[in-house]
Structure formats: structure tokens, C-alpha cells
Amino acid sequence: MFRIFKERFKEGIKAEELKIRDENVEILGKQLKEKIDKYFQGSFAIREVDSGSCNACEYEISALSNPYYDIERFGVKFVASPKHADAIMITGCLTRNMYEAMMKAYENVPNPKFVIAVGDCALDGGIFKGSYAVMDGIKDKLPVDIWIKGCPPEPIDIISGLLMLLNQKFGE
Amino acid sequence: MVEELLKPIKDLIADYSFNTKNEIVIRTSDFNLAKVSQYLFRDLDCELATVIATDDRFSDDCCFTIRYVYSYHKKNVFFIVENKVKERFNSLANIIPALNWYEREIRDMFGLVPLNHPDPRPLVLFPENFPPDLHPLRKDFDIKTRPELKSYGKYEYKEVEGEGVFNILVGPIHAGIIEPGHFRFSLAGEHVLQLEIRHFWKHRGVEKLAEGKTAEEILEIVPRVSGDHSYAHTLAYVQAIEKLSNTEIPERAKYLRVLFAELERLMCNLNDVAWLFQDVAYSFGAQGMFILKEEVMRLNKALTGNRFNKNVLKIGGVSVDLNQEKVNLIIDKLGFIADKFEFYKKIIFDSASILDRFETTGRILYETVKELSCVGYTARASGLKSDIRKEHPYLIYDKLTFTSQTFEEGDCFARLKCRLSDIEDSISIIKEVLADLPDGEIFTQPNPLPANRWTLGYSEGQRGNIMYFVKTDKEGKIDRLKIRDPSFNNWQAIQWAVLGDIVADFPLVNKSLNLSYAGTDL
Numbered sequence: 001m002f003r004i005f006k007e008r009f010k011e012g013i014k015a016e017e018l019k020i021r022d023e024n025v026e027i028l029g030k031q032l033k034e035k036i037d038k039y040f041q042g043s044f045a046i047r048e049v050d051s052g053s054c055n056a057c058e059y060e061i062s063a064l065s066n067p068y069y070d071i072e073r074f075g076v077k078f079v080a081s082p083k084h085a086d087a088i089m090i091t092g093c094l095t096r097n098m099y100e101a102m103m104k105a106y107e108n109v110p111n112p113k114f115v116i117a118v119g120d121c122a123l124d125g126g127i128f129k130g131s132y133a134v135m136d137g138i139k140d141k142l143p144v145d146i147w148i149k150g151c152p153p154e155p156i157d158i159i160s161g162l163l164m165l166l167n168q169k170f171g172e
Numbered sequence: 173m174v175e176e177l178l179k180p181i182k183d184l185i186a187d188y189s190f191n192t193k194n195e196i197v198i199r200t201s202d203f204n205l206a207k208v209s210q211y212l213f214r215d216l217d218c219e220l221a222t223v224i225a226t227d228d229r230f231s232d233d234c235c236f237t238i239r240y241v242y243s244y245h246k247k248n249v250f251f252i253v254e255n256k257v258k259e260r261f262n263s264l265a266n267i268i269p270a271l272n273w274y275e276r277e278i279r280d281m282f283g284l285v286p287l288n289h290p291d292p293r294p295l296v297l298f299p300e301n302f303p304p305d306l307h308p309l310r311k312d313f314d315i316k317t318r319p320e321l322k323s324y325g326k327y328e329y330k331e332v333e334g335e336g337v338f339n340i341l342v343g344p345i346h347a348g349i350i351e352p353g354h355f356r357f358s359l360a361g362e363h364v365l366q367l368e369i370r371h372f373w374k375h376r377g378v379e380k381l382a383e384g385k386t387a388e389e390i391l392e393i394v395p396r397v398s399g400d401h402s403y404a405h406t407l408a409y410v411q412a413i414e415k416l417s418n419t420e421i422p423e424r425a426k427y428l429r430v431l432f433a434e435l436e437r438l439m440c441n442l443n444d445v446a447w448l449f450q451d452v453a454y455s456f457g458a459q460g461m462f463i464l465k466e467e468v469m470r471l472n473k474a475l476t477g478n479r480f481n482k483n484v485l486k487i488g489g490v491s492v493d494l495n496q497e498k499v500n501l502i503i504d505k506l507g508f509i510a511d512k513f514e515f516y517k518k519i520i521f522d523s524a525s526i527l528d529r530f531e532t533t534g535r536i537l538y539e540t541v542k543e544l545s546c547v548g549y550t551a552r553a554s555g556l557k558s559d560i561r562k563e564h565p566y567l568i569y570d571k572l573t574f575t576s577q578t579f580e581e582g583d584c585f586a587r588l589k590c591r592l593s594d595i596e597d598s599i600s601i602i603k604e605v606l607a608d609l610p611d612g613e614i615f616t617q618p619n620p621l622p623a624n625r626w627t628l629g630y631s632e633g634q635r636g637n638i639m640y641f642v643k644t645d646k647e648g649k650i651d652r653l654k655i656r657d658p659s660f661n662n663w664q665a666i667q668w669a670v671l672g673d674i675v676a677d678f679p680l681v682n683k684s685l686n687l688s689y690a691g692t693d694l
């Protein structure tokens with residue numbers, strides 16, 4: 001305990017002069033927050049579902065919560081229950097074995113809802129397209145509102161994708 | 173030496189030969205298979221590295237071949253037992269539990285039946301979605317086959333009965349941003365009586381996709397097998413290809429390959445420690461470690477243009493070189509990470525509230541990891557040495573000094589301590605590599621692949637060793653690619669880890685093993 005306090009005093013209050021914040025993240029984040037404040041009462045809830053990803057997309061989505069991005073500052077929250085979500089975020093190709101679970105998650109997100117596809121393989125299966133084990137991607141199964149490309153997209157790409165989605169829906 | 177080792181089973185084997193320097197192929201009959209396997213697994217104390225089936229009905233042979241790969245740790249040797257199979261084979265899962273999933277996988281993918289298997293349920297292809305006669309890795313199966321998506325049968329879960337016993341079912345979709353898998357807990361009060369896991373929700377048909385492709389084309393697939401291990405998977409693969417094609421990569425490329433391998437290991441270990449802290453509600457430490465992980469990813473980006481160092485490995489070397497500026501950057505960043513890491517490490521050992529959650533939780537016994545041939549920190553935390561960088565050294569690992577520590581306790585704390593010591597190992601390896609980095613080329617033109625040959629490729633990923641098996645067809649294209657992620661061997665251990673623990677400890681136990689679903693499901 002003592003060690004923690006010692007470090008705290010030595011380092012000062014981090015939140016006021018964090019050098020780890022990028023300018024780009026801050027600019028995009030601010031715009032994102034304005035939109036979310038205006039149209040979602042300050043909180044935009046996403047249920048993330050992996051329907052066959054390699055896990056690198058999850059790795060980068062999780063990174064959004066680290067202190068460099070801290071996406072909750074802008075009102076974006078990843079929630080456990082689809083029933084609490086404004087949007088569903090899908091990563092990976094769509095496997096046969098995940099089809100039913102993914103559809104159930106989608107159906108349980110209350111209307112109106114957005115579908116966000118993340119990663120090169122989410123829309124049509126990418127390199128897994130055509131395999132016996134997948135139904136390619138979600139393209140012709142769900143009404144996809146935005147596709148954030150990349151393999152995997154970097155955290156900043158995901159932030160700018162979310163902003164693009166809201167701009168598209170509610171105007172710039 | 174080999175002669176000597178195989179002497180006790182001399183009469184049980186037809187013959188043996190060298191496939192490569194350290195791959196010894198043993199041919200035996202179905203009748204003697206059990207005795208030979210038992211000798212290797214029990215008496216020689218080998219680990220089961222992987223099992224590969226191939227469909228050779230349409231090439232020179234008339235049947236299927238199953239190859240059991242045993243890794244002998246005391247010398248750099250693999251024993252590969254070859255068994256020719258027509259339709260059925262004797263299950264050995266009763267005497268070598270590590271074979272359980274492999275045999276079930278072979279049944280699903282090839283339609284070969286393991287006789288007297290203790291658990292004959294389907295593993296990879298769910299009867300709820302796949303017809304029972306679909307066996308994708310048979311050569312006469314067309315990858316584009318898509319039978320109607322409907323239920324063809326039911327999967328029987330193991331039921332636990334008794335007064336007051338109840339079940340908690342979790343997944344496939346979990347609460348957080350994590351991969352899908354199904355866990356069924358049977359509980360009496362808060363204590364876990366049984367955990368049954370069901371995986372392969374993300375089965376994508378990776379091995380079938382590889383068939384008939386060129387070695388180069390597969391470089392698109394292997395980094396996407398298990399995302400956070402994209403580099404280690406690719407490394408295992410390219411080493412197999414280079415061995416087959418007799419391509420010797422330049423010295424400098426070897427050093428650089430080690431450097432990037434250790435950066436990935438460092439990234440994964442920092443991430444693991446962060447999540448372990450998060451799961452015991454120690455947010456301060458967790459965020460601190462997340463910062464360090466992000467720093468490694470940003471360093472990757474600065475060095476190679478990609479946060480995961482994808483596309484660095486080429487067949488024949490690497491595609492990215494380091495100049496003095498980049499070397500300085502690495503040294504700078506490592507210094508920062510090492511300092512901060514030291515600080516957090518001290519806190520852990522100081523804080524009773526952290527230790528209390530980790531110690532004695534999720535204990536896995538030595539016997540369990542041994543019987544299941546677990547690998548990586550899962551094995552090392554329970555006293556079983558496992559590090560293919562030491563057992564079967566590749567690149568320049570035989571010249572480097574690192575501890576690859578083992579612990580005895582087998583609990584979450586031991587697995588945390590493995591991570592901490594691995595972080596220190598990686599930092600010191602990177603420093604050593606930079607200090608000795610030779611000048612010269614980083615790439616050499618690879619030779620073409622020979623026809624009808626096979627070999628093993630391997631590398632130590634952060635979770636443990638990754639095994640690849642590559643076999644070429646008559647045109648020198650890929651006939652069979654078998655991928656074995658460390659998680660495939662380790663997953664079963666989780667069912668033992670939680671026994672007797674309270675269910676609320678499961679997230680911590682799960683994180684302490686942090687196994688890959690994508691790498692297992694393929």
C-alpha cells in the first residue's frame with residue numbers, strides 16, 4: 001500500500017497531464033462524444049459478438065478500453081447483455097456452429113439497432129469465404145450499417161468507424 | 173543413441189528411419205501400437221506433441237496414415253509412430269489421456285473410427301449443424317460442399333445428478349469481449365463438482381482451406397489462425413517450409429526472427445498479467461500493465477508498420493530490417509517497460525489482497541498436466557518443464573540464456589509467476605539479440621518445395637509450443653497442413669483446475685490459463 005502512495009506522490013496526478021493521449025484520438029473522440037450526447041443521452045452501448053474471428057479483432061477492440069483510448073470517456077460502452085445494447089458489433093467470418101447463437105444475440109438487441117461489422121472477414125468471410133464450415137459473413141444475413149475494414153483494424157480505425165456510422169445516420 | 177533408446181521395443185516395431193535429423197519414424201502394426209506408444213509415453217517420458225492423420229488413398233498408398241508425434245525432451249528428437257489405417261483404429265485414449273481429443277478430431281474430420289474410445293461423441297463438427305457422414309479432410313470431399321443448415325442429431329452432455337446439484341450453463345457467447353465457447357458447471361452449493369467444456373464453435377475449416385495451395389499462398393492463412401499469436405504461428409509454418417525446401421536463412425534474419433518472436437511473447441504476457449489483475453478487481457495494476465502492452469504494440473507499429481508484426485516473416489527470411497534509429501527505439505522502450513514492470517511486480521508480492529485471490533486457486537496437479545501433455549506455462553506452473561526453445565532449439569535459441577522457469581504449486585499464482593518470469597526472459601533475450609546482431613542479408617531466395625515430402629515445424633508461442641505438420645503433393649503444393657495450437661493440448665486441463673473451487677473463481681482460473689479458442693477450433 002505504502003509503495004502505491006509513494007509512487008502517486010512521486011508521479012503526480014496522471015489524469016491532468018497524460019502524455020499518452022494522441023491528438024487524433026482526442027479529436028475524433030470529441031466529435032463522437034458530441035454525437036452520442038446529442039442522440040443517445042450520453043451513452044452508446046455495444047454488444048460485441050465474435051462469430052468466427054481469429055481473436056486479433058477482439059484484441060484491438062479490447063484495447064479501446066486501455067488508458068490510451070479509454071473509449072468510455074466518449075460515451076461508448078461495451079455491455080454484456082444484447083438487451084442493453086444500441087448496436088451489435090460482429091467480428092470474424094460467420095461459422096455454421098456460431099450462426100444460431102449470433103442470430104439470437106442480434107434478435108435480442110432492441111429496435112432500433114445498428115449492425116457494425118469489424119474486420120476484413122466479417123462481411124463476406126474474407127480468406128475463409130467458400131469453406132464448408134462457414135456461411136461466409138453476415139452480409140446477406142443482417143442489415144449491416146457500417147463495415148470497419150482492417151485485419152485487424154487499429155483502435156483508432158474503430159473509433160473513426162463509429163464516428164462515421166453516427167455521421168451517416170444523423171448527419172455531420 | 174536412437175538404436176539404444178528403441179532397444180526395448182525392438183521386436184515390436186517393423187523398422188525405423190530418419191525423416192530429418194531429429195524426426196525418427198517408427199513403423200509398427202496396429203497390434204503393437206499400444207505397447208510402442210506406452211513405451212514412448214511412459215518409459216521414455218515423452219510428451220505427446222501432436223497427432224496427424226492424412227488421407228493417402230489416392231496417392232501411392234491404399235489407406236489413411238495416422239502419425240503420433242512424441243517429443244523426447246532429453247535429446248532433440250521426435251519419435252513419430254506411423255500407423256496405416258483403413259476404416260478403424262484402436263483407441264489409445266484410455267492409456268494416454270492426451271490422445272482423447274486427437275482421436276475424436278480424426279473421427280470427425282476423416283471418418284476413421286477409434287475403437288473403444290472412452291468418449292465417442294463428435295468434437296469439431298456439431299451434430300446440430302453437420303450431417304454425420306461429412307468428413308471434410310477426406311480428399312474426395314469438396315470444400316465447397318454446404319449441406320442444408322439444420323439439426324442432424326443431438327449432442328449428449330454429461331449429466332451430474334444428486335440432491336441439491338444444479339447446473340450453470342455459460343456461453344457460447346460470453347459477457348465480455350472474448351471468444352465463444354460453452355462451459356457447463358455442475359455445482360453443489362458454490363463448489364464445482366464438474367466442469368464440462370464444449371469448443372469448436374469457431375471451426376472455420378482452416379486445414380481444408382490450405383489443401384492444394386502453394387507454400388506462399390498459405391502465408392495468408394497462418395497469421396489468421398490465432399490472432400495474438402499470428403507471428404509464432406507463421407514462424408512455425410515457415411520453418412517447416414524452409415526445412416522441406418532446404419533453405420538456410422541468413423544469420424541476421426535468424427536474430428531478427430527471435431527479436432520479433434520475443435516482442436510478441438512480451439505483448440501477450442503483459443496483456444495476460446493485465447487481465448489477471450483486472451479479474452481480481454485490481455484496476456490500478458491492470459491499467460498500468462495495459463499501458464505497457466500498448467507500448468509494445470506501438471513499438472511494433474513503429475518497427476514494422478503493423479501492431480502485430482504481421483507480414484514480417486517471409487519464406488527465406490524477414491521483410492523488415494533494423495537501422496540504428498530503430499535499435500535505439502527498442503532499447504528506449506524496453507527500458508521504460510522494464511522499470512514500470514519492476515514496480516508493479518513488487519506491489520504484487522506486497523499485497524495480501526492480490527495474493528489471497530491467486531494462491532491455491534485453480535490448482536492443477538503435476539499428474540494432470542503430464543497425462544494430458546500440457547505445454548507452456550500451464551505445464552511449467554505445475555512442475556512440468558515445457559519450452560521447445562530449449563528442448564528442440566531453433567534459430568539461435570541454443571546460444572541465448574533464459575530461464576523458462578517452472579513452479580510446483582500449479583495454482584493461478586504459479587501461472588502468474590510464470591508470466592512474470594517470462595516477461596523478464598523476453599526483455600533479456602531482446603537485449604542479448606540487439607547486442608550481438610550480426611550484419612548481412614535478411615533474406616535469401618527459397619528453394620522450391622520437393623514433391624511428396626513431409627516434416628514438422630514448430631515454435632514456442634507465449635502459450636506453449638505450436639506444432640505444424642506440412643506435407644507436399646506431387647506438384648510440390650500443400651497436400652496436408654496440420655496445425656496444433658498449444659491450447660489444443662491445454663484446454664482439457666481446465667476441467668480439472670476448477671474442481672472443488674467456487675464458481676466465482678472460474679473467470680480467474682480461465683484467465684490464468686488464457687487459452688485460445690480460435691487456435692483450437694481451426
Ligand code: SF4
Binds near residue numbers: 055119152
Ligand atoms: S479481420 Fe483479420 S484480424 Fe479480424 S478476425 Fe478476421 S482474420 Fe482476424
